[in-house]
Amino acid sequence: MRLTSSTPSLAQTCALDSVVQIPLSRALAQAFSALVAELKDSALQAFSNQDAHAFEEAVKFCDRFGQQLVSDCLNTIHRGLSLKSGLAQQLLAGLEKQALVACSQAEEQLLVDAHGQALQLISRSVDTGLYALVDGKGAELAHVSIDELSELVAEGLLHVAQAASGDQGIIQRTLQSIVGHLYREVAHARSHDDLTGLLNRRSFEDAVEQSLMGTRSVAYMIVQIDQFSLLNSHVGVLAGDACLKHVAQLLQQTLPEYCVVARLGGVEFAAMIPQCDEAGAGELAENLRACVEAHSFEWQGQSHSVTLSIGVVERAGGNDAAKVFSRLYTASNLAKESGRNRVNRYSASADDPRVGLLTIAARVDDIIQREEISLRVQQIARADSHSFELPHYELLLVMDNDLPLCDFIAAAERYTRMSRVDRWVLTTAFSQLEKAPNVWQRCASVSINLSGNSLNDEGLLGFIEGLFQRYEIDPKRICFEITETTAVANLAQVAALIHRLQALGCKFALDDFGVGFSSFHYLKHLPVDIVKIDGSFVREILHSANDLAMVRSINDVAHALGRLTVAEYVENPEIWQLLSDVGVDFVQGYGVQMPQSFRGWLAAA
Known part of the structure; x- marks a missing residue:
């Protein structure tokens, strides 16, 4: 052409x-x-x-x-x-x-x-x-x-x-x-997640809000992959992304087509099940959990097991989407805390204590500012009653309002506010001890507790060093107490902190020792000066051969490693005498001395 x-x-x-x-x-x-x-x-x-x-x-x-x-x-x-x-x-x-x-x-x-x-x-x-x-x-x-x-x-x-x-x-x-x-x-x-192709969080939240405007029954579930960080760190982020796609595909295959399925971000997925009650959603969630567990994730010729913690909630009264998500997270977190790889249906009764703790945590700063907490001291005496060594004392926190101390501490620790409390205790103790220098004529040292929140606080060391610079307190007079469970959670960091403060002259005591599964193993790696035997072994020592054997064992191992020992919960002279016979170095409890006001104790000096 x-x-x-x-x-x-x-x-x-x-x-x-x-x-x-x-x-x-x-x-x-x-x-x-x-x-x-x-x-x-x-x-x-x-x-x-x-x-x-x-x-x-x-x-x-x-x-x-x-x-x-x-x-x-x-x-x-x-x-x-x-x-x-x-x-x-x-x-x-x-x-x-x-x-x-x-x-x-x-x-x-x-x-x-x-x-x-x-x-x-x-x-x-x-x-x-x-x-x-x-x-x-x-x-x-x-x-x-x-x-x-x-x-x-x-x-x-x-x-x-x-x-x-x-x-x-x-x-x-x-x-x-x-x-x-x-x-x-x-x-x-x-509107969609780039990695999995599912709806994203914003779209799912819109879908939840729309569903709450209707009158039909609807249920929701949130799905969290268990211990995903182990897979990610072990085989790499590419494998992690592939695993997320694997779970997303199983979600789509297992749940009915009419479900709204989304990836909320990270390791979290969610689904909305129209015309379904909580019991029906629970069955679907259990089927999903079992399916994912049965289908291992394959990566480069190796199989990796994947499990899910799933929270399920049914639409309640009102149209508050935020409440739906709050209840979903409460249910899924409880599933994780209960051992993972399980489905948990939301329970208002189970959530009430958590709501209460959250309310308390929000009040921590206000409680401190209003001085609704105060300090007491309790003596730590030589087990040998004939010793002329000056006693030691431990600072104890008490509430000056109607709030139970255990709830206050639980809330502050759960919602990472305990470091704020610890800093108040440290500042109060140092400032008051400086004003009463004569106290050291009848007291060898004062023990101050540090929480797990504080041990994870990178600024703690600088804060304590600053206190020693501001107040005229001899570091040799201060002993810091840490619990076994919080210490082993970050062994290397805690050991480094202990070494730094010991270099100043401070001492460290390992509290509640013996309750952990590997207590003796960790004791070798923590350079503490004192081991405090958990009171659960001491309280019934007169009537339990097992408890007595445990106390003997802890005492012997601690002494072999060059540590001093303190027995807690010594409630009568008979227990005190038995502990002295066993060879425990110090005793503490109501049978030794009842706690007294810190300010009153200082004033008597």
């Missing part, structure tokens, strides 16, 4: 209502697609950075860009205006390529030659990348590439005609199709 004709001017061609001709440059055919991709990447980058405002602006820009592009480009083409902008030329060049491809997919004859003969592009050869150009009778005229078609249009030998039906032309439809596809991709990314 040979197409010949004089090339009409741009103005002449564009004056025809039925014909749209695109002025082409030699720009890259993918210029338009590249710009679209750039716009999309900008929007998705803002979304991945969790910059909600930037993402919204990017989406709005894409939308405005699409509308303006469709309008301005078509107006420019129809009016025959000169396009001086290189960007505009690249846009139109890439657009023309897309339009010609669309022509090959349309059933209408959307091309005309210079003589007005209607032509159509049909089948595309996969091997050669060529299009077949046929006339109205179906006769094949030529095989041409998309670049050759572009040249023919540029030379005026081919034109893209408007649809015979009078609808939008192929150019405008192509533009709108491209922009619409871009917008749909961005909208999908906005």
